[in-house]
Amino acid sequence: MEVSYREEEVASAASSVAGRLTAHGVPARLAGGDPTLWGEDAEAEAAAGLGWLALPRSSRELLPELGRLAGRTRAAGLTNVVLAGMGGSALAAEVICDTCDVPLTVLDTTDPAQVRRALAEQLDNTVVVVASKSGTTVETDALLRVYEAAFAEAGIDPAGRFVVVTDPGSPLEKRAVEAGYALVTARPDVGGRYAALSAYGLVPAALAGADVERLLDEAGQVLPLLSRDTGNPGLDLGAALGGAALAGRDKLVLEDQLSAINGLPGWIEQLVAESTGKQGRGILPVVAADPNGTGDELVVAIESDVGDVRVDGPLGAQFLVWEYATAIAALLLEVNPFDQPEVAESKANTTELLTLPDLPAGAPAFTDGPVEVYGAVRATDLPGLFAEVLHAIPRDGYLAVMAYLDRLAAFDAPVPDGADFEHMTDAWMMADAATLRALLALRTDRPVTFGWAPRFLHATGQYHKSGPQNGVFLQITGEVAEDVAVPGRPYTLGRLQLAQALGDLGALETRGRPAVRLHLTDRAAGVARLLEAVQEA
Numbered sequence: 001m002e003v004s005y006r007e008e009e010v011a012s013a014a015s016s017v018a019g020r021l022t023a024h025g026v027p028a029r030l031a032g033g034d035p036t037l038w039g040e041d042a043e044a045e046a047a048a049g050l051g052w053l054a055l056p057r058s059s060r061e062l063l064p065e066l067g068r069l070a071g072r073t074r075a076a077g078l079t080n081v082v083l084a085g086m087g088g089s090a091l092a093a094e095v096i097c098d099t100c101d102v103p104l105t106v107l108d109t110t111d112p113a114q115v116r117r118a119l120a121e122q123l124d125n126t127v128v129v130v131a132s133k134s135g136t137t138v139e140t141d142a143l144l145r146v147y148e149a150a151f152a153e154a155g156i157d158p159a160g161r162f163v164v165v166t167d168p169g170s171p172l173e174k175r176a177v178e179a180g181y182a183l184v185t186a187r188p189d190v191g192g193r194y195a196a197l198s199a200y201g202l203v204p205a206a207l208a209g210a211d212v213e214r215l216l217d218e219a220g221q222v223l224p225l226l227s228r229d230t231g232n233p234g235l236d237l238g239a240a241l242g243g244a245a246l247a248g249r250d251k252l253v254l255e256d257q258l259s260a261i262n263g264l265p266g267w268i269e270q271l272v273a274e275s276t277g278k279q280g281r282g283i284l285p286v287v288a289a290d291p292n293g294t295g296d297e298l299v300v301a302i303e304s305d306v307g308d309v310r311v312d313g314p315l316g317a318q319f320l321v322w323e324y325a326t327a328i329a330a331l332l333l334e335v336n337p338f339d340q341p342e343v344a345e346s347k348a349n350t351t352e353l354l355t356l357p358d359l360p361a362g363a364p365a366f367t368d369g370p371v372e373v374y375g376a377v378r379a380t381d382l383p384g385l386f387a388e389v390l391h392a393i394p395r396d397g398y399l400a401v402m403a404y405l406d407r408l409a410a411f412d413a414p415v416p417d418g419a420d421f422e423h424m425t426d427a428w429m430m431a432d433a434a435t436l437r438a439l440l441a442l443r444t445d446r447p448v449t450f451g452w453a454p455r456f457l458h459a460t461g462q463y464h465k466s467g468p469q470n471g472v473f474l475q476i477t478g479e480v481a482e483d484v485a486v487p488g489r490p491y492t493l494g495r496l497q498l499a500q501a502l503g504d505l506g507a508l509e510t511r512g513r514p515a516v517r518l519h520l521t522d523r524a525a526g527v528a529r530l531l532e533a534v535q536e537a
């Protein structure tokens with residue numbers, strides 16, 4: 001595992017902060033699990049959350065159980081593995097499976113169409129891993145209920161179809177025991193976003209067929225380096241991230257196109273944004289975007305030379321080194337890397353909204369074809385709105401696009417008969433809400449981020465509300481054609497999804513941030529109109 005600096009300014013900022021850290025014995029203290037590093041206010045959470053440093057060894061104890069579970073599900077012909085989980089309880093498994101090229105359906109959504117899509121896939125051969133540390137996350141609870149109902153309706157005994165991963169004593173543990181589901185309890189002293197090498201990352205990955213022992217070997221090899229003052233990749237990366245952020249380079253552009261590891265930036269995004277984005281400070285991860293060459297960027301490239309910092313190493317080692325580096329960067333920014341108070345705020349808003357008979361969606365400021373626009377805006381059409389929004393981004397700020405939609409809908413786009421792969425890709429791209437990010441990015445030198453909701457609420461959502469207050473926000477919601485009931489709950493997935501959007505919008509508006517909601521009354525036509533209008537802006 002190696003971290004190398006490819007730019008003089010980054011190297012000198014990093015070496016100056018690394019000198020300060022080693023003078024205080026920080027590398028060895030962090031590697032040894034010293035909970036006092038982040039100050040008194042963070043001590044209790046740190047003491048209860050540094051178990052990730054021991055995972056390369058302690059997770060080995062899970063291997064026999066994982067082998068048995070994987071063998072049992074394979075023998076039962078359950079080859080379609082679905083993971084219901086949010087944030088840290090989903091993203092690591094996604095990266096592991098993408099990198100090992102084994103199929104895993106990650107359901108970290110409340111979108112009725114996307115959930116219907118998953119339900120329609122091989123229910124007969126499906127095993128659902130339900131992963132939640134707290135055991136109370138609303139999305140995960142809803143997906144468990146939806147799958148229980150689907151199995152019951154198909155006459156399938158749900159007992160053999162769920163594998164629950166949770167902390168000991170959680171409400172989900174109780175539920176799993178009562179229902180007779182397979183249960184793996186996780187080490188409780190590991191925070192959600194640091195849980196890649198714990199049962200949360202490993203159980204779904206092992207069931208999907210990934211070689212998880214190898215990940216632990218890879219992490220185990222880097223572990224002894226983390227107590228060193230020199231030749232310590234975690235310190236080198238953390239000092240670069242923190243040193244650069246202190247010098248004003250607080251937009252972290254993550255590049256991985258040349259890496260054999262697939263999707264790591266999405267996992268890094270939740271780790272860094274949730275751990276550092278608080279008290280008006282933080283590092284904003286920017287994923288799937290080209291750098292703009294502005295003075296507030298730090299480009300970190302996984303296994304390539306295209307960045308200011310290059311990070312080489314296998315996936316297991318990357319997980320551990322990024323966790324360590326994030327804890328170092330938080331220390332330098334003087335924030336607690338183990339809490340996420342503003343994630344809880346949007347959750348509370350959502351819960352409160354769900355108690356109302358009707359969701360307060362408000363009245364549109366204007367309508368442009370299949371798109372209703374909600375918010376305090378001067379524009380009267382979409383091109384004007386995009387121009388207004390781009391103009392509103394502060395000089396040191398960013399624009400965040402957040403889509404409460406089916407992230408796979410673009411693949412339904414009609415493709416002309418006989419189209420080759422290039423034409424198919426073009427058709428998908430022009431039907432994909434994520435393309436809005438790229439088109440907006442062409443019109444500004446400020447970073448434009450994109451997040452599928454509610455996934456991003458458990459990642460950049462914390463940063464949006466409590467990091468530097470220089471974000472401008474565009475929410476996209478869509479009409480629900482066919483909703484999905486959540487058995488035992490007084491809401492459907494569609495209602496929950498809209499409540500999440502309105503709950504987060506409320507949290508952003510309370511802070512005085514410019515925030516607009518674009519509601520697609522026809523989803524496919526709405527996406528097409530957005531992509532057309534942004535090019536006219």
Ligand SMILES: O=P(O)(O)OC[C@H]1O[C@H](O)[C@H](O)[C@@H](O)[C@@H]1O
Pocket residue numbers: 086087088089131132133134135136137140191192193274340343457458459
């Ligand atoms: O695993 P759960 O308790 O369901 O939590 C899922 C996610 O929820 C919140 O967003 C936390 O901030 C994340 O760190 C966590 O990974």
